[in-house]
Amino acid sequence: MRYRIVNMIRFLFVLLLIPMVGLLIYINVFAIGRMTDEAIVSHRSALKMQVDKIDKNLINCSAFVRNMVVNNQDIALLNMSSDATTGYYHFMEIQNRIKEFALLDNGMNEFFFQAAASGYPSYYSAESVGMTDTWMRSRINAQVRRRFLELEGVKNFNTWEIHAVDGNYCLMYFMKDRQVYMGAWCLTGELLKNIPLSGDEALDSNEWIFIVGEDGTCLSSAGSGEIQVGMQLEPDREYYIDTDGTEYIQLAAKSDIAGIYVVDIVDKGVIIGSLLLIKNVILALSAVLLVLLAGTYIVFDKILNQPVRRLVAAMERVRGGDLTGQVENRTALVEFQLMNETFNHMVHEIRDLKIRVYEEQLREKETKLQYLQIQIRPHFLVNVLNVIYSMAEVEDYEGIQKLSMYLVNYFRFMFNKATSRVTVAQELEHVKNYMGIQEARFPDSFYFHADVDERTLGFDLPPLTIQTFIENSIKYALDLEEENHIWLEIRPGDGGYDIIIRDSGKGFSPELMERINAGNPPEGADDVHHIGIYNVISRLSLIYGGKASLKLENDPGAKVTIHLPV
Numbered sequence: 394m395r396y397r398i399v400n401m402i403r404f405l406f407v408l409l410l411i412p413m414v415g416l417l418i419y420i421n422v423f424a425i426g427r428m429t430d431e432a433i434v435s436h437r438s439a440l441k442m443q444v445d446k447i448d449k450n451l452i453n454c455s456a457f458v459r460n461m462v463v464n465n466q467d468i469a470l471l472n473m474s475s476d477a478t479t480g481y482y483h484f485m486e487i488q489n490r491i492k493e494f495a496l497l498d499n500g501m502n503e504f505f506f507q508a509a510a511s512g513y514p515s516y517y518s519a520e521s522v523g524m525t526d527t528w529m530r531s532r533i534n535a536q537v538r539r540r541f542l543e544l545e546g547v548k549n550f551n552t553w554e555i556h557a558v559d560g561n562y563c564l565m566y567f568m569k570d571r572q573v574y575m576g577a578w579c580l581t582g583e584l585l586k587n588i589p590l591s592g593d594e595a596l597d598s599n600e601w602i603f604i605v606g607e608d609g610t611c612l613s614s615a616g617s618g619e620i621q622v623g624m625q626l627e628p629d630r631e632y633y634i635d636t637d638g639t640e641y642i643q644l645a646a647k648s649d650i651a652g653i654y655v656v657d658i659v660d661k662g663v664i665i666g667s668l669l670l671i672k673n674v675i676l677a678l679s680a681v682l683l684v685l686l687a688g689t690y691i692v693f694d695k696i697l698n699q700p701v702r703r704l705v706a707a708m709e710r711v712r713g714g715d716l717t718g719q720v721e722n723r724t725a726l727v728e729f730q731l732m733n734e735t736f737n738h739m740v741h742e743i744r745d746l747k748i749r750v751y752e753e754q755l756r757e758k759e760t761k762l763q764y765l766q767i768q769i770r771p772h773f774l775v776n777v778l779n780v781i782y783s784m785a786e787v788e789d790y791e792g793i794q795k796l797s798m799y800l801v802n803y804f805r806f807m808f809n810k811a812t813s814r815v816t817v818a819q820e821l822e823h824v825k826n827y828m829g830i831q832e833a834r835f836p837d838s839f840y841f842h843a844d845v846d847e848r849t850l851g852f853d854l855p856p857l858t859i860q861t862f863i864e865n866s867i868k869y870a871l872d873l874e875e876e877n878h879i880w881l882e883i884r885p886g887d888g889g890y891d892i893i894i895r896d897s898g899k900g901f902s903p904e905l906m907e908r909i910n911a912g913n914p915p916e917g918a919d920d921v922h923h924i925g926i927y928n929v930i931s932r933l934s935l936i937y938g939g940k941a942s943l944k945l946e947n948d949p950g951a952k953v954t955i956h957l958p959v
Contacts, residue, residue: 450500480513510572599660839877870898900947
């Protein structure tokens, strides 16, 4: 079934008007839900990024410790040394190396080292960034040395552990290898120092971040009065309601290195509060849009429908073959006015174009017919048949076969090439057949020289372009009393390629060169002496316009230079 576009637009306009408000409301609710989910996902991703930073620091610290214990030469020498003086020297070198790394912002509070079986078994600890409480440092280092005693019977040891020290929780890394103890520790609260809204910054906000152990024990305090160190939490829980009715979102991300959770509790209103404003704005826009749609429909017919109907009616008249009508240009819209003017101009151009195309077709057909008439001359065929008859009298059967094949190929090209273009290779093959016929007619009377760049063999040109001037050279330059030469050169040129044909004859007349080089055709299509040149010029003009050129010279014989675009 077919519909007019104006009627379809009107129908769709009404069809969409009714469910538009419901659709907008649905989109509003759906968008708010999706945006809430996306906000939570974004918040969770940000939390995971912070935990990844913590894990990166832990990995760097553990890698430093393992590299020192396994690869450091001073540790190996200290472990094997029984002399206290030598051991002291190595111990000082180890201290310097640990101090250098401890001064970096690596997330740890302190690094420790002891080689229990060495000649200098002293305990050493290097303070890192962020730890200033001397008493707490001493208490934690005492816990580290107690852990050394617990590990005496263990051959090798390498792990992160959580230890409670005087009401605080500390994350410790221990590594033991060949009676060498080394590691690092930090208070769990220090892990949160680079996370936004953690620590004291959370006191006046609606968001709190904690460190929670795998068993759910809260290992750090973030300023919330309700959640303290040592309380039990549920890291996997996502939503919960506070006592005052406030809804909070609890998100958690686990450290793959330390086995602890970073828990973020945030007021849901903080995340989606701005979305409520967006919801109200969308509802208000829905009401405004409903009014605009109704008003637009009222003026739609007057402003759009009438100009479209007039333009469609004019198009239908043109489709029916009537190129005399013009579309009325009565509209207040600049775009429709431009369309109407363009359509009227297009109809006028179509009328002129149809006339021009018809005239060009007649000219092209007339040119082709004229050229075929001069090419298929009866006396040319009679002369060739006379040559064949003479060969038959002397029983030159091989020559008869060769000449007959040249003649067959010659006329096959003449009659079968209905296209306006052939390749250079095809044209040269036709020239070869033509020259074979002429050599049979005038044996040992001329020499043909061809210098063709192989890159030009695939280029296009109008058929019989080269053969026309080769034939002219034989007709007008051939002198049976002298040595005759014909040269053909084809080479790439500026933006195309050049065809140069020369002979050893007397050259062109000055009048002919002046007319042709000035762009004037020979004196009429009925000038039988120059109809071939006239035909080539006409076809080049029809096919290439001004992009092709033809120039006649005497050098000292006739020289023709043709430039064709690729």
